[in-house]
Amino acid sequence: MKRQLILEDGTVFTGQAFGSLEESIGEVVFNTGMTGYQETLSDPSYCGQIVTMTYPLIGNYGINRDDFETINPSIFGFVVKEFCETPSNFRSDESLNEYLKANDIPGIAGIDTRKLTKILRQHGTMKGILTKADVDEQEAAHKLENTEKITNQVERVSTVKPYVAPGRGYRIALVDFGMKHGILRELTKRNCHVTVVPYNYSAENILRLKPDGIMLTNGPGNPKDVPEAINMIKEVVPHIPTFGICLGHQLFALACGADTAKLKFGHRGSNHPVYDYETKRTYLTSQNHGYAVTEDSIEQTNLELTQIALNDKTVEGVKHTEYPAFSVQYHPESSPGPDDTNQLFDRFLNNIKAFKLSQKEEA
Known part of the structure; x- marks a missing residue:
């Protein structure tokens, strides 16, 4: 299933949907860590944000019971170049996709995360919406414009x-x-x-x-x-x-x-x-x-x-x-x-x- 990430400046990225199929609006940021995606997903400091991982391969070692930083994740979305559907690790309890679905977190894969990161570095963090691929872009832009900034994180x-x-x-x-x-x-x-x-x-x-x-x-x-x-x-x-x-x-x-x-x-x-x-x-x-x-x-x-x-x-x-x-x-x-x-x-x-x-x- 296709999904789009649309930024408030009008930039559109189309990729593969994984995790929850819910629509989500948040501040789009990037994380440069090569490992630690489970801790990133469960870090409460990401509340209200759609996080882009700059390292291209995410989910390879799955999700385990030991590396959570909170019980209930509050991240608003997850953006990766490529996610692994069949992790290989003796500690793994479930896949990244399964974890995101269980916690109602939408994800998008298969986009140019390097291009997205360059945009954010040049213009700064901005609001974005994760939505279905056939959504009207003007409608999405209207939602972004009229979504109030979260101040009670x-x-x-x-x-x-x-x-x-x-x-x-x-x-x-x-x-x-x-x-x-x-x-x-x-x-x-x-x-x-x-x-x-x-x-x-x-x-x-x-x-x-x-x-x-x-x-x-x-x-x-x-x-x-x-x-x-x-x-x-x-x-x-x-x-x-x-x-x-x-x-x-x-x-x-x-x-x-x-x-x-x-x-x-x-x-x-x-x-x-x-x-x-x-x-x-x-x-x-x-x-x-x-x-x-x-x-x-x-x-x-x-x-x-x-x-x-x-x-x-x-x-x-x-x-x-x-x-x-x-x-x-x-x-x-x-x-x-x-x-x-x-x-x-x-x-x-x-x-x-x-x-x-x-x-x-x-x-």
Whole structure:
């Protein structure tokens, strides 16, 4: 069965339909990872987006039970050059096609993904519609034009009620803006007692949990669409060691007085080089974001720039000069991607240890 991907600039790609047969409208973006399509599909940060994989062969190792980053995927569509209908891997439980059908995610294959990526790199991300091949293009253009921009992605993917992942170590309040399971896995691996709370949990309620540290997770969309989280972070940072990742990094920066802006086509892939001013080392990182903290806005805050992206010099890391709080734009838990920066979770716990020791000394 044929299917079309129509961009808001009028560009039309015709290919083979797979996955769900439902029509879908979303922001068309591209991911440069050669592997990790299962983690990409299940990453809540892709809520509202139609993702194009630049690597041409997708689905070869199927879908397994171990590599999900969330239970319910929120991606709006999947675009590939070629998908494999008969995966070959001892871990595979089902094919990519079966997984997309089961989760009502439409896909399109057999199009020139390199051409599509070049368009997005040149003109920036744009809305697109995945629809049947015989649809009237003017009708599709009208739908795109009249579809309002999604601004509640975080609300869609955040947990509704708090829950606990028990442990005997430090007590961590993890604010779920669209958490990847990899973040929770890294904390529980370190024996932390983690209480996962919704994105709109108040500072008062978080402080009542008496956490030793606060983790601000990744998530989708524009950080300025979550003002309640920004206000919460302002109140808790002076009292508790804080670590922000991806969207959590942007929200942390906004709470400290910095600003954010949308990137032309974002960073989505598994091999983005980041330079660390403190260690004087370069790390390969896994990234997935369309917004970034603006460097100029940091100057008038209590934040210090700690890391930059080597590809485009955008802000990749900041730390607070007064409180034990820091954040990074990339994913130190990887999943997928390199684990070069996994030690940042240990740094977070060391900050907690030092903070608790300083409190004892003051007492």
